[in-house]
Amino acid sequence: MKEKIIGKGYPIRDSILKATGHKIYVDDMKFPNMLYGKILYSTIAHGKVKSIDTTEAMKVEGVKAIATCFNTPHIKYNSALRFYDHDIPFTETIFSKTVRFVGDRVAAVAAETMEAAEKAVNLIKVEYEELPAVFDVEEAAKENAYPIHPGGNVLNEIKANAGDVEKGFAQAYKIYEDRYEVQPVNHGALEPHTCIAQYTIDNRLTVHSSCQNVFAFRVILSQILEMPLHKIRMITPSIGGSFGGKLEMTIEPVAAILSKMTMQPVKVTLTRKEVFKSTRTRHAAVMYIKTGVKESGEIIAQDINILLNTGSYASSCYNVLGALSHKIYKVYKIPNLRFRGVPVYTNIPIAGAMRGYGSPQIFFAQQAQMGKIAKDLNIDLVELQKINAALPDGVDQRFNSPLGNPRILDCLNEGSEIFQWERKKNIVGEKGYKHGVGMAIGAHGNGVFGAHRDYISLALKLNEDGTTTLLTGVHDMGNGSVTLQTQMIAEVLGITPDKVETLEADTDAVPWNLGDYASRGLYVEGAAAKRVAEKLKRKIVELAEEILKTKDLILEDGYVVSQSDSSKKISLSDIAVYSQKEKEAEITVVESHRSEAGITSYGVHFAEVLVEEETGKIKVISYTACHDSGKVINPLAATNQLDGGIHMGLGYALTEDYVFDEKGNMTNDSFGSYKMFRAHEMPEIKTHFVKGFEETGPYGGKSIGECAVVPAAPAILNAVYDATGIEIKKLPIKINKEDLND
Amino acid sequence: MENYYLNINGNNYKIIGDENESLLNILREKLNLTGAKCGCETGTCGTCKVIIDGKAVKSCRVRGFDLQNSKIETIEGLADGYKLHPIQEAFIEAGAIQCGFCTPAMILTTKALLNENKNPTEEEIRFAFRENLCRCTGYVQIVEAVKLAAKKLGGM
Numbered sequence: 040m041k042e043k044i045i046g047k048g049y050p051i052r053d054s055i056l057k058a059t060g061h062k063i064y065v066d067d068m069k070f071p072n073m074l075y076g077k078i079l080y081s082t083i084a085h086g087k088v089k090s091i092d093t094t095e096a097m098k099v100e101g102v103k104a105i106a107t108c109f110n111t112p113h114i115k116y117n118s119a120l121r122f123y124d125h126d127i128p129f130t131e132t133i134f135s136k137t138v139r140f141v142g143d144r145v146a147a148v149a150a151e152t153m154e155a156a157e158k159a160v161n162l163i164k165v166e167y168e169e170l171p172a173v174f175d176v177e178e179a180a181k182e183n184a185y186p187i188h189p190g191g192n193v194l195n196e197i198k199a200n201a202g203d204v205e206k207g208f209a210q211a212y213k214i215y216e217d218r219y220e221v222q223p224v225n226h227g228a229l230e231p232h233t234c235i236a237q238y239t240i241d242n243r244l245t246v247h248s249s250c251q252n253v254f255a256f257r258v259i260l261s262q263i264l265e266m267p268l269h270k271i272r273m274i275t276p277s278i279g280g281s282f283g284g285k286l287e288m289t290i291e292p293v294a295a296i297l298s299k300m301t302m303q304p305v306k307v308t309l310t311r312k313e314v315f316k317s318t319r320t321r322h323a324a325v326m327y328i329k330t331g332v333k334e335s336g337e338i339i340a341q342d343i344n345i346l347l348n349t350g351s352y353a354s355s356c357y358n359v360l361g362a363l364s365h366k367i368y369k370v371y372k373i374p375n376l377r378f379r380g381v382p383v384y385t386n387i388p389i390a391g392a393m394r395g396y397g398s399p400q401i402f403f404a405q406q407a408q409m410g411k412i413a414k415d416l417n418i419d420l421v422e423l424q425k426i427n428a429a430l431p432d433g434v435d436q437r438f439n440s441p442l443g444n445p446r447i448l449d450c451l452n453e454g455s456e457i458f459q460w461e462r463k464k465n466i467v468g469e470k471g472y473k474h475g476v477g478m479a480i481g482a483h484g485n486g487v488f489g490a491h492r493d494y495i496s497l498a499l500k501l502n503e504d505g506t507t508t509l510l511t512g513v514h515d516m517g518n519g520s521v522t523l524q525t526q527m528i529a530e531v532l533g534i535t536p537d538k539v540e541t542l543e544a545d546t547d548a549v550p551w552n553l554g555d556y557a558s559r560g561l562y563v564e565g566a567a568a569k570r571v572a573e574k575l576k577r578k579i580v581e582l583a584e585e586i587l588k589t590k591d592l593i594l595e596d597g598y599v600v601s602q603s604d605s606s607k608k609i610s611l612s613d614i615a616v617y618s619q620k621e622k623e624a625e626i627t628v629v630e631s632h633r634s635e636a637g638i639t640s641y642g643v644h645f646a647e648v649l650v651e652e653e654t655g656k657i658k659v660i661s662y663t664a665c666h667d668s669g670k671v672i673n674p675l676a677a678t679n680q681l682d683g684g685i686h687m688g689l690g691y692a693l694t695e696d697y698v699f700d701e702k703g704n705m706t707n708d709s710f711g712s713y714k715m716f717r718a719h720e721m722p723e724i725k726t727h728f729v730k731g732f733e734e735t736g737p738y739g740g741k742s743i744g745e746c747a748v749v750p751a752a753p754a755i756l757n758a759v760y761d762a763t764g765i766e767i768k769k770l771p772i773k774i775n776k777e778d779l780n781d
Numbered sequence: 782m783e784n785y786y787l788n789i790n791g792n793n794y795k796i797i798g799d800e801n802e803s804l805l806n807i808l809r810e811k812l813n814l815t816g817a818k819c820g821c822e823t824g825t826c827g828t829c830k831v832i833i834d835g836k837a838v839k840s841c842r843v844r845g846f847d848l849q850n851s852k853i854e855t856i857e858g859l860a861d862g863y864k865l866h867p868i869q870e871a872f873i874e875a876g877a878i879q880c881g882f883c884t885p886a887m888i889l890t891t892k893a894l895l896n897e898n899k900n901p902t903e904e905e906i907r908f909a910f911r912e913n914l915c916r917c918t919g920y921v922q923i924v925e926a927v928k929l930a931a932k933k934l935g936g937m
Contacts, residue, residue: 060816
């Protein structure tokens with residue numbers, strides 16, 4: 040049957056609220072008697088807190104409580120915890136007695152006004168005993184480096200291996216060895232981190248938070264505060280952008296402990312400066328990559344070594360490295376591939392989940408080297424990619440398991456056509472400019488299949504008027520994941536998406552979800568919505584068969600209709616009423632859905648740049664992104680995600696960076712100095728999805744959100760390399776004009 | 782401390798207190814007009830933009846006290862009851878809204894632009910947004926929304 044809802048563009052379902060200013064974000068909320076919380080951060084990169092003097096601060100009118108590392112629980116946790124029994128290193132505390140970066144939390148004030156809280160925070164006196172600090176990941180990894188945590192700075196390594204790499208290198212025609220380096224970057228969500236915690240006399244804690252994982256946050260809070268889960272309610276009313284930055288717990292325990300101390304609701308909203316310094320970054324990394332190729336360009340062996348800079352705490356370093364180690368097996372037909380990665384502590388802000396989750400780092404290194412290999416072997420870069428690209432029937436070399444249906448070749452063919460690769464690669468820049476084209480492949484997974492549990496439960500109710508209500512643990516970050524769920528349900532039930540209302544991300548009200556990360560939105564959560572709708576449909580059809588006395592029923596336009604006799608029909612509303620009246624039973628279903636396979640989404644990006652000879656300034660003038668996202672379920676949302684991903688990728692490539700002074704203090708902690716691309720700075724962008732179909736995906740769909748960002752930086756780098764011939768091995772890409780005119 | 786009045790969306794609001802308070806703070810904290818968002822407080826993200834005497838202005842950078850004779854428009858005043866303004870319709874239809882945090886400011890910036898220039902070029906549209914950051918859309922759909930809004934309003 041032809042689908043009516045799937046494949047059509049729907050604006051994000053709460054657009055009207057957002058367009059009218061009626062959407063309520065957490066910082067827009069106030070509770071009676073609410074206090075304002077303000078955090079005091081470490082001003083040094085490494086040291087022991089010897090004493091904290093709050094005498095003067097407590098005298099400020101309106102101050103109700105001051106929490107410090109000396110009067111709050113010191114139970115260790117991991118802010119990247121995902122589920123109850125998740126086994127990862129617990130290294131953080133609410134406030135630190137040993138501070139490990141400029142921006143570590145040492146105390147917080149709750150006061151009747153924000154002004155009073157700010158004033159008081161500035162009056163708190165902290166005495167530190169400074170310790171040696173290390174910011175460079177390679178320095179920190181050295182055996183004699185000062186340990187940031189007991190046991191040293193190098194955490195356990197992650198390894199992955201396919202074939203025999205040494206044997207492969209022995210067969211190689213040429214071997215390339217390079218070192219690449221990527222910087223920490225910030226998510227740059229426009230809504231700063233914000234939450235309101237409300238501890239009440241019945242020992243209940245309710246937290247409204249702009250977060251991506253209410254169920255995980257509930258577990259962490261229960262550990263830190265030693266509370267049972269049923270006494271904690273986490274709610275995410277809305278999120279003003281996240282990109283992974285609100286997946287890991289940051290300010291919630293602070294608000295919670297202040298509320299517990301005062302028995303009043305406490306709101307903590309960070310400033311932009313605080314978001315930069317004290318929340319999370321994408322992992323910086325140093326990557327060594329050694330590649331052996333045959334004369335034909337075929338890669339025979341690749342050896343990858345990564346030092347992943349986790350910053351001052353462990354957080355999600357293992358998860359990110361693990362994810363990264365999987366992805367490199369999904370793109371090429373490399374028979375011998377070896378991976379080794381070690382996370383390393385340094386005294387810079389904590390690294391965490393960010394859109395791409397390891398992929399932007401590793402594909403930057405691998406794809407940048409591909410640009411170099413193509414030039415050296417004098418093979419067109421697109422051709423080199425085609426020689427090595429995994430085919431639709433390809434296998435993951437590591438486990439010899441099917442990759443699914445990767446349409447990389449289609450992306451290469453259609454993308455180079457749209458971009459006009461052949462024509463553009465021969466263009467010579469106008470006087471004063473060097474012209475170049477580049478491209479890169481990137482990939483990202485769909486969920487965490489194989490890594491750990493990956494499921495979601497949903498509840499779906501049929502209302503008396505034939506409309507439905509979905510109870511979902513999905514947090515829509517603006518990417519349309521809940522909209523997508525309503526599309527799935529509407530398609531199955533033969534209604535329109537506006538007939539599906541949703542209650543989202545509230546631990547007291549909706550069934551469990553793993554959390555919104557790992558590009559689970561379509562492949563896992565969307566599939567779950569389809570599945571729960573199918574269960575509801577079965578109940579509806581069962582009742583309709585009883586009423587209409589026929590078995591050949593389909594659901595269409597709000598009715599259950601006989602295919603052989605269209606006069607036999609009954610509305611969903613009448614069925615709900617029939618159930619109430621005759622059965623005295625509710626038509627509500629609950630269903631769990633687990634991920635079915637570890638599939639991958641692919642993207643191929645093309646960039647055209649001009650490099651100004653006088654200044655070395657790089658300008659991207661055109662850009663084409665071609666993706667395999669299986670069957671595109673919502674073209675509007677998918678294109679939106681892709682455009683946004685490119686925006687983020689361009690920033691990663693050219694402008695965004697954490698700049699630290701010699702003391703480890705970030706010096707570009709504002710939107711003025713941390714340069715995200717603005718509308719007039721963006722190139723012309725063309726986006727395209729190849730015709731794909733994922734067998735295990737709902738209606739053939741795969742994810743897009745994270746994959747969108749991955750190929751951008753190496754595509755730009757390869758274009759700059761093509762234009763200038765200068766080998767750049769570090770992000771953000773900078774060209775010295777001296778090098779240019781050599 | 783002096784009381785004064787601000788004309789916002791055609792209504793007069795009595796403002797009590799601090800003459801140094803930013804318009805953004807007044808809107809959000811005193812009047813509960815939370816459509817204007819605070820993304821940075823330093824005038825670089827543009828999520829707090831409102832229209833003052835026809836121009837899109839960052840409300841975190843102006844004092845309410847100085848606007849006693851001005852006409853202030855916020856996102857809350859744009860729709861006519863349940864009827865959306867054509868620019869709001871255009872943003873929804875074009876899919877120019879994702880997380881929505883920048884949206885009210887983007888819509889008001891569009892209104893100020895289209896008031897002055899009924900048929901802006903793509904370059905002019907992008908220039909009008911030079912002080913409005915968006916992290917979700919890459920601006921593509923926002924630019925499309927402005928073009929669609931111009932069409933709806935009789936331009937283009």
